[in-house]
Amino acid sequence: MKICFIGDSNSIHTKRWYKFFRKEGYSIDIISWNKDPEIPQKNMHNIPFNFILRIKYLRAIFILIWSIRRIHKINPNLIHIHMISNYGWACLFIKNIPIIVSIGGYDILIRAKVSRIHFFLSKLLLKKADGVTTSSKFIKSELIEKFYIKEEKIKYFSWGIDFKLFSSIPAEERKNNKIKYNIPEDYIVLFHNRYFPAAKYKILFDSIKNLNDIYSEFVLILVKGVSVDKDWLKAKRYVENLGIGDKVIFIDKFVSQGKMSQLLSFSDIYINILTHDQRGLSILEAMAAGCIPAVNNLPVYHEFIKNEINGIIFDSEEPEPISKKIYWIIKNLSELKSKFRKYNYVYIRENDDKGKNEYIMKELYMEVLG
Template sequence: MKLLLIGSASVHTFRYLAGIAPHVDEIHLVTSGELPPRYHAANLGRVLQVDFSLKALATAGKIAGLIAALQPDIVHVHQANSVAWHARRALAGRKLPWLLTCWGSDVLLLPRQNRFMKHLVAANLGAASAVTSDSLHMAAVCRELAPIARMDVLNFGMDALPPTPDIAAKPLQVLSCRLHKPLYRIDSIVRAWAEVEADVRFAGWSLTVAASGEETENLQILAATLGLGRVNFTGFVAPEVLAGLYRDARVFVSVPKSDATSISLLEAMGHGCLPLLSNLPANLEWVLDGVNGAIVEDVARLGRALKTQLLRAADDAQLAEAATLNRRLVAEKGLHQPNMARFAQIYRELV
């Protein structure tokens, strides 16, 4: 099978390419930036760099030319935003099946911006031969936006389930590793941590704030202004370093305003962290409040929720019980290679 993959220059696109490559005979890529060498597959053919912005009206013609030259069996487009708009125009009039994978903000946030964006996303969804979503909630939103020919709920998954964590060896650490953007509300986590540091019961606990972004400097200033002494900003770290941060953390905190199923949540669950999450539908598909993690109803009260979970996570028996359940959930529906095989099966059925 010959696959044409179309997606923005994101680690998610590149990671998908490397994962799906063993399941197809040839894979070709249309993207908006350089493909890092680590993601090059042995059966990778053409790589076309294009501009996916709405102003780049020539992009559809470039993609159409590549399709005509390659004659792929199937096209897989990532994100129902301008990427899919260019791909949809390039595919117009062709009897060529194409799969559209939604990532989250493209259907949960973009259609709310204005009527034009809502129409664009809806048209992309309605034109695809099939659509995939990584959560039941996002799938329902897609169906509200447009009639969907076929919908599959499937995520990219974490690379592999790590060894069973040694719960007793975990230090008293909390981990935040989402991007430093307004969407992820890292500032709320820092402010909540101030309440933790002010409570003598948690004198041995520390917070690691990994990742980076446009708000990094402001977050560091905020921590200094609050006089925090047990917060470590690591910046962006390599995957193997991040794995170590998960391994050492007892609590994982992530409170974005909007989200689908995040790989970081799956990784935290796989490494035996107790998740503390914002009250979003996709999170509720993985975590039952008070059972295998916690859901905070109001981020303004995150400090109280965080302290409650620290008390729970400090108990090795309680943390081990939650970790066992979380690892089983990830093993059943959150691993990369089994899910890549499922994507490949969708390809075969569409072809």
């Protein structure tokens, strides 16, 4: 069985599905705009960018033609698009091969709203697809109401996280992990690992500046994630200009799942302020590790976080009220962590364990292939 993925090979989600279906005995090829050392080159099909094609529309046509030809060369039994992009639109011209589209969030919540072309082509692709997956009830409703996709075509389920990896780190190891980063034992650790343009980083850093004025025994760990270098450098300069350089630890390199579990093991509060999201697997990982999730008021977060029951939902996106809420969490940290951890441990084990949920995608493959 040969499957063709279309998506970012650097994405932890793409790599995870690649590894799972390889383990299940499938042959997987990936069409991507990136290369990744974890994926054998024989399975990678990278678009040979011609930098002479600097005109946006010429570049889009080039990508479209190249992708169509490459799909025909791979000749897969099934195509799985991971987030809708120019590359996925090539499937509009592919016949007699089943197609599954997994929604990323940004593709339909942001790009489709600012670009009529993206909306129109995405709508055509979603209607052509044999199956559509999302991990958010909110996004499912958007697909039905805005793109007119039939409900029976949409598969809603959480992709899940490695529950055992993130929930089972012993207390002594947590302590040692904190020492590795030279963080004082009594310091509160704030954490954010979704840094990319969708992150409202100025709000986050302004909030940290305000917090530092009333409480100083903390540090924020920030992981680069999929941020491009220029945005990452902007963030560093902004922090320095605010005078809080000693309060933010920037982690520049890609962080593996094992390393992420170590970082989360000694973190206290996971802060997430984004413009959009799906189910938020990074948040679920933090919750499994025992962190307090503190997130902005996106509809999707209400699907798995109940304010002051198993997490905190900010009621404002202004730095001052956010900093005051973080300070309130810190003052009540022990009580909140104990309460939230018990709830989240059971909830995530039952709803978001990837060991069970990965097979839902396999069942969809079988269903689409008939």
